[in-house]
Amino acid sequence: MVDVGPKAATKRMARARAYVQVSAEILANLVEGEIQSPKGAVFQTAIIAGIMAAKKTGDLIPLCHSLGMDHCHIQIWVNAQQEIQIECTASLVAKTGVEMEALTGAAVAALTVYDMCKAFSHDIVIREVKLMEKRGGKLDFVRPAANDAHE
Numbered sequence: 001m002v003d004v005g006p007k008a009a010t011k012r013m014a015r016a017r018a019y020v021q022v023s024a025e026i027l028a029n030l031v032e033g034e035i036q037s038p039k040g041a042v043f044q045t046a047i048i049a050g051i052m053a054a055k056k057t058g059d060l061i062p063l064c065h066s067l068g069m070d071h072c073h074i075q076i077w078v079n080a081q082q083e084i085q086i087e088c089t090a091s092l093v094a095k096t097g098v099e100m101e102a103l104t105g106a107a108v109a110a111l112t113v114y115d116m117c118k119a120f121s122h123d124i125v126i127r128e129v130k131l132m133e134k135r136g137g138k139l140d141f142v143r144p145a146a147n148d149a150h151e
Helices: 042-055 099-117
Strands: 010-021 034-037 071-078 083-094 125-135
Touching (some): 034 042, 083 099, 099 125
């Protein structure tokens, strides 16, 4: 692990996004912003799974620091391209960044959507998981909206 002992604790935030392409058959089950599958409410379950995974990132990724996050929030919606879009924002005050937690939360939420929707169809693709923004530490990063055709 990288030695972060000498570093000062600062406010850190990261936001990651995942896209899940699903069939029209799956989207036909979308009612009032939620998909009900045989296993239950897809988006609500994915939100809980993503937050749980973000909290366990240090256990899942070798050499990743275990962090006690101050906040983790996941939003899920169907975007204009008819894809399920997942966004995970994580924040804390610490000596190291929270990017891996945000990425893990978005990725596991996407995997949960896949798992819960496969009863309708296996025509599901988790297309990408990417860091959208990070603040705090040495360098801030914001992915320009022009580079993301799915905004």
